[in-house]
Amino acid sequence: MDSKESSETDLQHIWVKVQQKLKITSRRIGSAIPYIAVDHRYDDIGSTHLTWWTNGFWAGLLWQMYHATQDQQYLEVARIIEKKLDAALAQEDQLDHDVGFMWLNAAVTDYKTTNDPEAKARGLKAAQILAGRYQPSGRYLLAWNGVDKKGQVIVDCFMNLPLLYWASETFNQPEFAQIATNHAYTATKALVRADGSVNHIAVFEPQTGELLKTLGGQGYGEGSAWSRGQAWGIYGLALAYRNTNDSYFLNQAKLVANAFIANVALSGYVSHIDFRAPEEPVYWDTTATAIAICGLLELSQYLPTDQQQLYHASALKMFWALTERFCDFNPADDELLTGGSAKYHRASDREVPIIYGDTFYIEALLRLLALDLTIY
Numbered sequence: 001m002d003s004k005e006s007s008e009t010d011l012q013h014i015w016v017k018v019q020q021k022l023k024i025t026s027r028r029i030g031s032a033i034p035y036i037a038v039d040h041r042y043d044d045i046g047s048t049h050l051t052w053w054t055n056g057f058w059a060g061l062l063w064q065m066y067h068a069t070q071d072q073q074y075l076e077v078a079r080i081i082e083k084k085l086d087a088a089l090a091q092e093d094q095l096d097h098d099v100g101f102m103w104l105n106a107a108v109t110d111y112k113t114t115n116d117p118e119a120k121a122r123g124l125k126a127a128q129i130l131a132g133r134y135q136p137s138g139r140y141l142l143a144w145n146g147v148d149k150k151g152q153v154i155v156d157c158f159m160n161l162p163l164l165y166w167a168s169e170t171f172n173q174p175e176f177a178q179i180a181t182n183h184a185y186t187a188t189k190a191l192v193r194a195d196g197s198v199n200h201i202a203v204f205e206p207q208t209g210e211l212l213k214t215l216g217g218q219g220y221g222e223g224s225a226w227s228r229g230q231a232w233g234i235y236g237l238a239l240a241y242r243n244t245n246d247s248y249f250l251n252q253a254k255l256v257a258n259a260f261i262a263n264v265a266l267s268g269y270v271s272h273i274d275f276r277a278p279e280e281p282v283y284w285d286t287t288a289t290a291i292a293i294c295g296l297l298e299l300s301q302y303l304p305t306d307q308q309q310l311y312h313a314s315a316l317k318m319f320w321a322l323t324e325r326f327c328d329f330n331p332a333d334d335e336l337l338t339g340g341s342a343k344y345h346r347a348s349d350r351e352v353p354i355i356y357g358d359t360f361y362i363e364a365l366l367r368l369l370a371l372d373l374t375i376y
C-alpha cells in the first residue's frame with residue numbers, strides 16, 4: 001500500500017469515528033446554538049446572545065454532515081437553527097459584517113442544498129445588510145458597530161464576501177459583487193504585509209478613506225501575526241481569486257499560505273495563537289489550523305500540478321497533527337476539536353473547544369475525502 005492509499009484509508013477511519021460521534025452529539029446538543037464547551041458540554045449562546053457572530057457554525061456543520069451522509073436528522077436540526085436566527089436577522093442594528101458567516105452557514109447552504117425559497121430570502125436579506133456596510137470613501141465594508149470602531153476593516157471579512165458574490169449571481173445584481181471586489185482589493189493592500197504575515201485590523205479615516213494605522217486585534221499586539229487572522233487570509237484570498245479570477249489574489253494567497261506553513265512547521269504543524277507572541281507561555285489555537293487546512297485545500301486546486309504538492313501535503317500534515325493531538329472522538333463529550341482560542345489576551349478564551357473549530361475540522365476532513373459541501 002503506498003502512502004496515498006494508506007492516508008485515504010486512515011481518513012475513512014476518522015470519518016467513521018466522526019459519524020459515530022456526531023450521530024450522538026447532534027442529538028444531545030440538538031437545536032441549542034453552541035459556542036464554547038466547558039466540562040465537555042457546549043453552552044447555548046443562542047439563548048442569551050442570538051446575534052453573536054458564531055451562531056451559524058453549528059448549522060453549517062450539520063449541513064456538511066447532511067450533505068455527506070444524507071441523514072435527515074442533520075437537516076432537521078439545521079432548519080430549526082435557521083428559523084431561530086430569524087429573530088437575529090430582524091435586529092439589523094445588532095448585526096455586523098459577520099452576517100456573512102452567519103447566513104452563509106445557516107441559510108444559503110440550505111438554499112444551495114434544497115432550493116428552499118425561505119432560505120434564499122434570508123440569504124438576500126443578509127446580503128443587503130452586509131452591502132449596507134459599504135463605505136465608498138475608502139471602498140471597504142465596515143467590520144463592526146460603534147463610534148470607537150469607525151473606519152475599521154478586519155481580515156476575517158474576506159470570508160463574508162462569498163455572501164455578496166452569491167447574491168450577485170442568484171439575484172442578477174452585479175453591484176453586490178462590485179462591492180465585494182472593491183473591499184477585497186482595499187483589504188488586501190491594507191492588511192497583507194510584504195512577508196506574508198497579516199494584520200488583523202486596519203483603520204481608515206472615515207471621511208477621506210485614507211489608511212491611518214493597523215491594530216493587533218485578537219492577536220498578541222500591534223505588528224504581531226494572529227494565526228486565525230493568517231488562516232482567514234489564506235482561505236479568504238483563495239476565495240477572492242475564485243470570485244474575481246485576478247491572479248493578484250492567488251499570489252497573495254500563496255504568500256500568506258507560505259508564511260503560515262513556515263510557522264506551523266516550527267510547532268508540529270499546529271498553530272500557536274500568534275506566530276509572533278513570546279516563546280513562553282505556549283498557547284495553541286487549533287481553530288486557526290483547521291481553517292488554514294481548508295484554505296490550503298481551496299488554494300491548491302487553483303494551482304498548476306507542480307505547485308499543488310506543497311499546499312496539499314502541508315494541509316495533510318496539519319490535519320493529522322490536529323487529529324492525533326487535539327481531537328476528542330468520545331461521543332460522551334460534546335466537542336470534537338479541543339485547544340481552540342478565541343483571542344490571546346483573555347484566559348477564558350484560550351485553549352477551549354470552540355464550535356467553529358469543529359465546523360472547519362469537519363470541512364477539512366470532508367474536503368480531503370472529496371465529500372464536502374461548498375459553504376463559502
Ligand code: GLY
Nearest residue numbers: 053156218228342
Ligand atoms: N471573526 C472573529 C474571529 O475569528 O475570532
